[in-house]
Amino acid sequence: MSATATGVRIELADATLAGDLGLPDRARGLVVFVHGSGSSRHSSRNRFVASTLVDRGFATLLFDLLTEAEDRDDETRFDIPLLTRRLLGVTTWLRKRDDVGALALGYFGASTGAAAALHAAATLQSEVRAVVSRGGRPDLALDSLPRVTAPTLLIVGGADEEVIHLNQQAYAALHCPKELAVVAGATHLFEEPGALDQVAELAGDWFGQHFSGVARPG
Secondary structure, X not given: OOEEEEEEEEEOOOOEEEEEEEEEOOOOOEEEEEOOOOOOOOOHHHHHHHHHHHHOOOEEEEEOOOOHHHHOOHHHHOOHHHHHHHHXXXXXXXXXXXXXXXXXXXXXXXXXXXXXXXXXXXXXXXXXXXXXXXOOOHHHHOOOHHHOOOOEEEEEEOOOHHHHHHHHHHHHHOOOOEEEEEEOOOOOOOOOOOHHHHHHHHHHHXXXXXXXXXXXXX
């Protein structure tokens, strides 16, 4: 599928963030990637999933939640409220763009980024059409989970026992359409052969199912 890749600068009230926007022809929706603490828009795992989603017709945005200075501070890296505010700000920025502003919106969160994605989804309600968590920490958003309305897919590795337990807790707290998918034999980073391919396929199917026929609310 024909697609364009564009580097973008996202101007927010408290920071300027760098991002990469992938835009296929006649995009089926927009997936915003929310990386985990200590990672960035250059995450090889997220970029692999994003590339697969673009091939399936979804626009994608990978962006840095923190500035370079902020990313050197361990406390800031794990500041979920700050990461959530940044994601909400980026979402507002996207909605003002002519090229992707009207597309159905979803979040793909990894590790601690999944908590920020779910907090933001709880705030935006029907504005967010679907959420996918890869090896995520949705338990860090437990207070917000009952308010999430977006269909939510939690993907965990079958060998990642602690994170499976944490995701089971989060799954029980969600009241929206939901699914917990376990990738057999995979560890936390899904480094095993074929594991990340399964993540990308699961995510693409989930967004395709819940974006179908949906445009921006209002």
